[in-house]
Structure formats: C-alpha cells, structure tokens
Amino acid sequence: MNINTTKIISLLFFIFSAFYLYTAYQIQVFAFDENAPFNAKTFPIYLGYAGLFFSGLKLILPDPDTIKVEHKTLEYKKTALLIIIAIIYGATILKVGYFLTTSLFLFASYYFLGERRWILMFLLSFPFVAGFMYLLHGVLEIYLRDPFLKSIGVMG
Amino acid sequence: MIDGILIGLTTALSFKNIFMVMIGCFFGTIIGMLPGLGPMTAIALMIPITYGFDPATGLILMAGVYYGAVFGGSTSSILLNAPGVPGTVATSFDGYPMAQQGKAGKALAIAAWSSFAGGTLSAIYLLFMAPSLSKVSLSFRSPDYFALMILGLTAIAAFSSKGQFLKAMMMVVLGLMLASVGQDSLSDITRFTFDNMNLTDGISFVLVVMSTFAMSEALTIILKRNDPTAAAKQVSLTELGSIRINKEERGKMYRTIPRSSVIGFLIGVLPGAGATIASFLAYGMERNLVKDEEKEKFGKGSVNGLSAPETANNAACSGSFVPMLTLGIPGSGTTAVMLGALLGFGIQPGPRLYMTNPEIFWSVIMSMYIGMVILLILNLPLIPYIARILAVPKNYLIPLILFFSITGIYVMSFNNFDIYLMIGIAVVATFLRLYDFPMPPLILAFVLGGLMEENLRRSLLLSNGSWEFLWDRTLTVCILVTTILIVLWHIYKTLTKK
Numbered sequence: 001m002n003i004n005t006t007k008i009i010s011l012l013f014f015i016f017s018a019f020y021l022y023t024a025y026q027i028q029v030f031a032f033d034e035n036a037p038f039n040a041k042t043f044p045i046y047l048g049y050a051g052l053f054f055s056g057l058k059l060i061l062p063d064p065d066t067i068k069v070e071h072k073t074l075e076y077k078k079t080a081l082l083i084i085i086a087i088i089y090g091a092t093i094l095k096v097g098y099f100l101t102t103s104l105f106l107f108a109s110y111y112f113l114g115e116r117r118w119i120l121m122f123l124l125s126f127p128f129v130a131g132f133m134y135l136l137h138g139v140l141e142i143y144l145r146d147p148f149l150k151s152i153g154v155m156g
Numbered sequence: 157m158i159d160g161i162l163i164g165l166t167t168a169l170s171f172k173n174i175f176m177v178m179i180g181c182f183f184g185t186i187i188g189m190l191p192g193l194g195p196m197t198a199i200a201l202m203i204p205i206t207y208g209f210d211p212a213t214g215l216i217l218m219a220g221v222y223y224g225a226v227f228g229g230s231t232s233s234i235l236l237n238a239p240g241v242p243g244t245v246a247t248s249f250d251g252y253p254m255a256q257q258g259k260a261g262k263a264l265a266i267a268a269w270s271s272f273a274g275g276t277l278s279a280i281y282l283l284f285m286a287p288s289l290s291k292v293s294l295s296f297r298s299p300d301y302f303a304l305m306i307l308g309l310t311a312i313a314a315f316s317s318k319g320q321f322l323k324a325m326m327m328v329v330l331g332l333m334l335a336s337v338g339q340d341s342l343s344d345i346t347r348f349t350f351d352n353m354n355l356t357d358g359i360s361f362v363l364v365v366m367s368t369f370a371m372s373e374a375l376t377i378i379l380k381r382n383d384p385t386a387a388a389k390q391v392s393l394t395e396l397g398s399i400r401i402n403k404e405e406r407g408k409m410y411r412t413i414p415r416s417s418v419i420g421f422l423i424g425v426l427p428g429a430g431a432t433i434a435s436f437l438a439y440g441m442e443r444n445l446v447k448d449e450e451k452e453k454f455g456k457g458s459v460n461g462l463s464a465p466e467t468a469n470n471a472a473c474s475g476s477f478v479p480m481l482t483l484g485i486p487g488s489g490t491t492a493v494m495l496g497a498l499l500g501f502g503i504q505p506g507p508r509l510y511m512t513n514p515e516i517f518w519s520v521i522m523s524m525y526i527g528m529v530i531l532l533i534l535n536l537p538l539i540p541y542i543a544r545i546l547a548v549p550k551n552y553l554i555p556l557i558l559f560f561s562i563t564g565i566y567v568m569s570f571n572n573f574d575i576y577l578m579i580g581i582a583v584v585a586t587f588l589r590l591y592d593f594p595m596p597p598l599i600l601a602f603v604l605g606g607l608m609e610e611n612l613r614r615s616l617l618l619s620n621g622s623w624e625f626l627w628d629r630t631l632t633v634c635i636l637v638t639t640i641l642i643v644l645w646h647i648y649k650t651l652t653k654k
Contacts, residue, residue, distance in 0.1 A: 006323075006591050013326055020333055020348075027347050037621030040340035040347060043609040047336060051329045058322040065320070067591045079379045079586075083579060086558060090575030093566060102559060109555030113378070124552055132563075140208025142567050 004066050010058040017055055021048025081112045097148035103129045160510060161283070164518025168526060173216050176209075177523050180220020181227070181530045185542060188228025190553075194242070195225035196596070197373050199493045200365045201557070203500075204564040211501040212516045216523040218494050223473050223524070226431055227271055227531050230466055231539050234263045243431030243469040246439040250454065250461035257457055261397040262405075264539055266459060267466045269401070270413060272532045274467030277417040278424070278474035279524040285425075286510070286521065289482040293507040296483070298614035299625040303635040305608045308485055310639050311426065313597045314646040315433060321646055324597045327588075331598035334359055335605025342613065354573040361496035362568055363578050364602050366561040368595045371582035374557040376589050383550045399536055405459045408450075412442055412463045420468030424475020431469040431476075438468030474524060480505055481517060485604065489596030492603045499603075 024044035033039040089105040106125040115121055136142040137155075149155035167173060180202070187198035198221045206214030229244035234251035247267060254263040296304070313324035337348045338358025349355040376382075401409070416438040423434035442464035443454050454461045476488045484506030486492040498505055503513060510517040534542070561582075565574050585595060619625040627633050 009588070009591060009593070010326070013330075017329070023348060027345065029345060030343060033343065036617075037619075038613045038616045040343050040345040042616075043612060044333075044336050044347060047329060047332050051326070051333065054322055054325045054329060058326065061322070069590050073381065074379050075381050076379070079375055082375065082378060082554070082558065083583060086562065086579050087576065089562060090572055090579065093562075093575070094570065094572055098563075098566065102563070105562075106555050106559055109558065110551055113551040113554060115549070115551040120552075124556075136204075136208070136563075136567065140205070142204075142208050144567065145570055 004063065005069070006063055006067060007059060010055045014052060014055040014059060017048055017051025020051060021045065024048050078113060082109060085109055085112065094145065095147065097146035097150070098144050099129055099133060099146055100148045160287075160514045160518045161522070163514050164520075164522040167212055167515045167519035168216065168522035173213055173519065173523060174526060176213055176217040177220040177527045178530050180217045180222075181224035181527055181534055182542075184221035184224020184226075185228035185231070185531070185534060187221075188225030189232045189542070193373055193557075194229075195222050195490045196365070196493055196599070197369045197557075198222075198225045199490060199497075200362075200370045201560045201564070203362050203365070203493075203497055204560070204567055206497060207567065211498060211503050211513070212519045214501060215494065215498060215516060215520050218497060219477075219520055219523060220527050220530075222490055222494075223275060223470060223527055224531060224534075226469055226473055227268075227534075228542075230267045230271065230469070231264065231542075234267060234462075235260060243435055243472070244465070245432065246435040246465035247462065247469070249439065249465075250456070250458045253455065254457035254462065259397050259457070261399040262401065263457075263462060265399040265401055265536060266405070266409065266462050268532055268536050270409065270416075270463040270466035271470040272528050273409075273413045274417045274420055274470040275474060275528040275531075276525060277414065277467075278421040278471035279521060279528070281418075281421045281471075282474050282477060282521055282524070286478055286482050286517070289478060290507045290510050293483050296507070296631070297629065298611040298618070299629055299632045300635065301483075301485075302608065302611040302615055303626070303632045303639070304483065304485055305604050305611070307635050307639045307642075308479075309597065309601055309604065311642055312489065312600050313594075314642050320592055320594075321643075321650070323591075323593045327593055327595065327598040328601040331601025332605045332608070334364060334598075335602045336609070341606060341610065352573075354571060354577075359577065360565070360568060360574065361500065361603065363565055363574055364581065365493050365496065365599060366564050367578040367581035368585040368598060370557055370561040371578065372585035372589060372595070374554045374561075375582060375586040377550065378554055379586060379590070408459045409463045412460045413467045415445070416442065416464040416467035417471040420471030421475040423468070424472030425478045431472040434468040434472035434475075435465035438464040470528075477520070481509060481520070482507060484509070484607070486600060489599050492596075492600040496599075496603045 021044075024041050024047070027041040027044065029039045029041060085105060085108050089101055093101045103126045106129065107121055110121045110124070133144060133146075137144045146155050168177075183202065184195065184198050187193050187201075188195065199218050202218055202221050206217055209217070226243055229239055230247045230251070233239040233244040233248035234255050237248050237252040239245045239248055251263045251267060254260070309328045310325075313328050314321060335358070337355055339346050339356060346356055419438050419441060420431075420434040423437060424431070439461060442460050443451060446454075446460050450458060450460060476486075476491050480486045480491040480495055484495070484504060486495045495505060498516075503509070503516060561578070562575060565578050568574075589595065615625040616623075619628070625632070626636060
C-alpha cells in the first residue's frame, strides 16, 4: 500500500470516527427512550459508522491522484506567527476591550507580514478600528464590550 | 402572487435596501476578483454586518454579495486569465484571448451585458417557478426531505470533489458530526460536549463558516505564499479599448443568451451543481450549436464563447435560490451560508416561507433585478478603478480578513472559547485544503445536520423503527434513485477518465 499524507489524514479520520462512535454509544439517554426506534444517540451512531466506512475506503483503495505538497515552499513561520497573534488577540479581547486589542492585532499582523510603512500601518489599525466600531456600535447598534474605553470614559 | 410581488417591490425599493444591494454588489465584485477568495468568503465576512438589520435586508445584502462576487470573478478572468471564482473559469477561454487582442473593454462589456441578461432572465424564471415549487413541496413528507438531503449532500460531494469523491464524503460526515455537538433538539440530552458548558448550545454556524472559509483561506494564502492582489497591479487603466458592441456581435448574443440562461438556471436549481458546471455546460452546448466558422473562433476570442458561460453562471446563481427558498434545503455551499444566516435570524426557509414571510421571499427576488442593474452600472465604467483598489497589498488584506472573521465571532458570543475554537478549526481546515479536501460539502452538511436528524427521527418513529419508509413513497424512491444515479455517474466518469 502506498503511504502518503492523504492516507495518513484518512487514518486519522478513521481513528476520529472510531472515537466519535465510542462516545456516541456512551451518550446517556432517558430510560424510557432506551429502546425507542430513535433516540439521542441513534444519528451519531450512524454518523460514526459512515465516517469509518468512507475513511476506511479511502485507506484501502489505491490513490493514483496523490496530492504532493512541497513543504519547503510553504511559509510556516509567518503562518504560525499569525496564528499565535490571533490566539493572543482572542485571549485579551474580553479583558482589555475591542478597540485596543483589535488595533494592536492589526498593527502587529501588518508588521509580521513584512509591512514597514508606519503611517499607513497606523491608519489601517487605530483609526480604521475606531471607524468600524462606530459603524457597528453607533450606526448598526451592535453591542461591543470594551472595558478599556469604558474606563477612560469614551464608551458608555 | 401579485400582492407578493408588490410587497417585495416595496421592500426592495426602499432606500436602505437599494443601498444594501449597492454595497453588496460592490463588496462582492471586489472579493470575487481576488483569486482564491470566492462568494462564500465574501458572504461569511458580511454576516456580522447583517446582525444589525432585519432578515429581508440581511438576505438582500448577502444576495448582492453573491452575484457581485460571480460578476467580479469574470472580470479577473478576462483581464488577467485568473478566474476569481470557479464559476468564471469558462469565461477566460474566450475572454482572455479577446483582451489580449486589445479588446478588453469589449470583452468586459459582453460579459457585463450577458451577466445582466442571464441574471434578469433567471430572476423571471425564479419569479414563476418558486411559488409553484413551494406549492408542490407542501406535499413533501419527512422521508422525502430526508432523501432530498441525502441527494443534496451526495450531489455537492460529487460535483465539488474534483474527482476525489471519498474525500468530499468524509467532509460531509465531518460536517454532520460537528452539527451533532450540543443539546439534542428533542430530549435536551447533551452530546459530545465533554462537560464543557461552552459547547452545550452546539458549535455556531457562523464560527464554522468563518473558520473554514474566511480564516482558513487567509491562512492558506500566507502558507502558500500566494498573492491574490499581485495580478490586479498589472491592470492598465488606459489599454482596455472600446466598450461598444457592434450589431453583428449583438446578433450573436441575442441567440446565445436565452438558451444559456435556461441551462444555467436549470443547473443552478439542481442540488450541488451550481455556476461552475452551468458555465462549462453552456460553453459546450454553444460550441455545438453555432455554425462551423464560429466554432473555429472558440478559444480565440469568440463572442458566443464568452457570452454563454457568463449568462449561465449568473443564471445559476438565481437558480440556486430555488431549493433554498422553496424547500429550505440549500443547493450549494453559498446558499447554505445564507440559509445558516437566515436560521440565525429565526427564519426557517421552506415551502411556507412565501406565505409566512412574503416580504423576505419576494424582496430577495425583486432585489435581484435591482442588483443586476447596479452590477451593470458598476462593471462597465468602474471596473478599471475597482481593479486598482485591488492593488491593496496582501500584507494588509490578510490581517483585515482575520480581523473581520474574529470580530464576527466576538460580537456574536463575547466568549474566548469560541475564538480559540475558530482558530483551531481554521488550522485544521487549512491543512485539509492543502490536500484538496473540499470545504463546501462540510458547510452544507453542517447546515443540514439538524434538519436531517429531525426528519430521520420522524420517519423512523412513524415507521416504528423500520427503514421501509425509504421505499414506501414514490417521491422518496425517485429522489433516492437520482442519488444512486449521481454516484454511478461519478464512478463511471472516474473510471473512463483513467
């Protein structure tokens, strides 16, 4: 059997489906529902078997159209950096507030992607976010939580 | 029906809704022009904005984005030979050679008029077909709906898989699995939450769309070192040439447009098919129907060869609204996103929609006419300038896409967990994209998951646990036979290709 990344993904999906199926069987249903033709675990059980079936077929059938990815040409560093910045953004947005974290997130992202035009970077972060906040909060009346702006008295 | 049309016209012609169509068309055209960022991403990014509107306005905005994106895709096909969306690949066959002959302006004009005519004609077909189909679909029972969903999921897997049907089916199952997380709708029993309170209500639809499309497309662009805006920088404002179409060319278009709009609309109605298949079929059909001397010009800048796919892809967009508005079952990934957004508004599309919410049903159809006019006005004189706007560097574009994605989730839940979950799903989706696992089947399955379980539950309870419901009704059998035929056709196509 030709081992390639698609096969490895299929194997991972097979294991995931097996775990899903096991968890589906563990779902606690009401006693009166246990022998009903359909209860809360019926559909997930079918899905678990469907996952095993399709990933199993993908595993055992030959794969002539193998996708080859040139890992050397991929930009892992910048992608990982962006993901880390996004995680930090997600972790701080509630405590610090929308305006400051979003502006810093944009500014940092521009920087790590290689941008060095500072004025443009600034304009497309702080004033841009302020304008977008006005559109959401002021015009469309979508609530935005912002402890920072509240603490300095800008937002009610 | 006349009352409905009047209600729709009144709603669609309000200042706010006309403005929304304009915004949608403009935004959609820009995103559609960027290779790699399609209508699904454009609509997903618009979802947070729609929270502030009523459902009709929200849907009108999203519909504007949809046909704007398809329209924009054709522009990059003609000017750059870089189709912005798959539905406009066939446009580049004759559009790009025409542009290379110094007739870019003419090619854009033919594409714009063909899109306008295709979209307008199909909106007329939709006007008459949707209410009739709604009446027919009132006779649908749970087994029919269940079978229809199986058909929709199989079809989208077959058509979007690029020959990798099993990969697409794995994505369908994954989408259904994600939809099963949270409380069971009938018994309130929690499933797959692992005692995490954040998962009790299930995974949000917006989160899944944002992570698998907007966010993962942005990450894929960075990972693959693509620059979707690079090509736009090559567009010259001065070398487009005249946009005038002469009498002979108009004559050719008069013959091509009606037949291509019919085929486009019908393909669009079919679950899973959509603009890509419609445009290729229309191109192929046109090539067979024209005279031999015109046939020779195909691939070298033929007017018919450009007009046919452009008409068909816009007609297919309108056609794809039929199953969503009348059956509540989206036929494509894009309309699945819209269905999810409608469910978020508390609106359940289906056969009764045009009776319970006529303003939504009819205003969307009416807004299509307005949208087509706006697109025509936008595309012809403004395209070179819009193309210039696209020269925004990737370094700015990607963070802005991530920002819109995260904002969409933030304003919805104010919850850190959802942001982490979104990033996690986006990373997995980016990795799966690298190996050609298609995302539209996942989205469609996620949207249909709850409905599918509900209809299977009803069917099994009514038949006392027996699977006989699958062959008890003629309609159910017909739908399932169609599903089997699609699978067999796909297997045949794969075998003959090899």
